[in-house]
Amino acid sequence: MKSTGIVRRIDELGRVVLPIELRRTMNLEVRDPVEIFMEGDSIVLRKVESACLFCGGIRQLTEFRGKQICSDCLRQLKEK
Numbered sequence: 001m002k003s004t005g006i007v008r009r010i011d012e013l014g015r016v017v018l019p020i021e022l023r024r025t026m027n028l029e030v031r032d033p034v035e036i037f038m039e040g041d042s043i044v045l046r047k048v049e050s051a052c053l054f055c056g057g058i059r060q061l062t063e064f065r066g067k068q069i070c071s072d073c074l075r076q077l078k079e080k
């Protein structure tokens, strides 16, 4: 793992701002989903390439007309 040398503080809501340089380097856009991993005593963020069109979820995705929909949103659509 490569250190960026950047230190950020967690706010009252548990949020951390990813520095703009890091977002540019990693090609992270606003509202992109990231998956959170634990690795020993580290937290690792990884960009999710495919996610639910509606909620950004990544579990149990189904493709419909080229878009991904998660099982929760799919169920809610069916109930309408």
Ligand SMILES: [Zn+2]
Pocket (backbone or CB within 6 Å): 052, 053, 054, 055, 056, 057, 069, 070, 071, 072, 073, 074
């Ligand atoms: Zn969803």
